[in-house]
Amino acid sequence: MLGHEDPEAGTSLDADVPVWAVFGDLMAGALGAFALILVAALGMQMDLTERLKTEQREREAQTQRLQTLEQALAGPLAGGRVTLVDGRIGISGNVLFALNSDELQPEGRQLLRSLSGPLAGYLGSRNEILMVSGFTDDQPVRGGNRFADNWELSAQRALTVTRALIDAGVPPSAVFAAAFGAEQAVAPNTDATGRARNRRVEMAPMPRPARSGVAAGVGSDRRDAAR
Template sequence: MSEYEYEGDGQDTPVWAVFGDLMAALVGIFVLLLVWTLGLQVELTRSLQDEVALREAEQQRRMELEQALADPLTSNRITLRDGRIGISGQLLFGLNSAALQPEGQALIASLAAPLAHYLSQTDHLLMVSGFTDDLPIHTDNRVFTDNWELSAQRALTVTRALVDAGLSRELVFASAFAEQQPIAPNSDADNRARNRRVEIAPVPRTPRTEQEPAG
């Protein structure tokens, strides 16, 4: 058998065919990556649009709440920052007392309806927080042993007043911070008066797990 005939009988795959298969595979991978990238971009765009819509809706609700509270805001009986309503302790309570004064009682009652409307549009609860200054309770005070008890009872008093005014008890709870988290240095009487306050703030509702009992 001649050398020419031997070479002619070979069954080797042509190089161009292998190259074509490789290019087809690369094109397929590129198409898959392109489809995945476009899908990811669409999903990110949709998520961004949803987030923007949620933020705009929340901003609208806060603006409506601010409009509903225009009277006490204008008269400086309350403050409203980042959705938190701040009320001076001097307006609500007497010195070392957790009993609402008449003006404070009327103010809390006027807040119940706007807050209930706000909560009806969100999945939030209201946290009523009590704060004091850094001065200890007078030793002759037989009702409260320290600022923790005083701030807790004041928060509970406001919470009950909101419920009595029509707010669902399932939507509000009380918390106490005593002299913690002051909004001004406790360096003089004016700053201490600012720190003696009650704040009402919306907080996200904690999702209930399937195993958690409802009662």
């Protein structure tokens, strides 16, 4: 009798244990997967929150930057000869130069002198650098002019403004020139009014490029060698 009951008991135990073991494994796996999903979701939420905070700080910094620049240029802006749009300072080419010329007109030179002080103070306080950009309309440079094309004319005008700002007190290390020719027009070149708007000089403050440690080390080694 004992020999008969033992096999039945053993068979009953062998049948029940695997079922609960498998169920427990499934539950543990499901809980583990849920925990991983929850951790991943929390991580994504934290990352998104941090990115939103960073973007908010950047927007606030940009707003403060524009307000500071507008305050620095309050006088010239009030005169109506200078515009400020999205941090770009614009001056009509007609104020600065005669048609197809890179020589500053007296009014333009005076205007640049009025801008140099506020710009130098602004750039120094924020450790920024000023890009001076020259633009033209799309009309070919007239025959007999010493400029080969609009690229060359816009480059020389940007250089002329850059030198005038330096002469008026802007540090040479805080300003550089760029040329765009007839590219990036702000108005159609189909009439005299639109072409006059496109003949312009813009100045845009931007972060000063950081010097790499390698470049700084090379420069230091060269100076030491020269000594």
